[in-house]
Amino acid sequence: DAGVTQSPTHLIKTRGQQVTLRCSPKSGHDTVSWYQQALGQGPQFIFQYYEEEERQRGNFPDRFSGHQFPNYSSELNVNALLLGDSALYLCASSLVDRVYGYTFGSGTRLTVV
């Protein structure tokens, strides 16, 4: 049974560009959350999607947006990239309202130069 799959694994972008990261949730899960983990820090909540709607959002600017598709997969889009956006972006899937049931992917390492 595949867990959470994220693509790509690594990405290098230039300041000002736009990036799209993708996530396929664990089979049977219907909720996807995105976290940003800067080097040496814990993950920080970006937002959560359920039933194709953004359910909750953390303290991130509007440059960060997302989408969930009918098959529960999700995309994270970041516009106008800044150097400070360099981080590991983690996708976590779960069943709705199951705070203990998060499964994390291995992440996408984004470097902005």
Place this chain on the structure above:
Amino acid sequence: QKEVEQDPGPLSVPEGAIVSLNCTYSNSAFQYFMWYRQYSRKGPELLMYTYSSGNKEDGRFTAQVDKSSKYISLFIRDSQPSDSATYLCAMSDFGGSEKLVFGKGTKLTVNP
């Protein structure tokens, strides 16, 4: 003041040692407490979780929550080199939010 504080270490111990990892928090609404383990270049994986105060044991791992002191701990007995990883505490108030609030993580190395 950050919502969750965790000593980043690094922590280096000999094989077989007892390891104590700790977090403090400021948000009294937190009810769900979790410990995640993160190996290099991997995502976090859930080790243990507890609801409200009390202790929970699972094999070599024991999680403790003291809500009166806003303090949680993870103990690892008979530590092994394979336990070498970064350990992250995470918390949620769940009723109002499903987001997890993480500590910075403690990097643990168990030396053979």
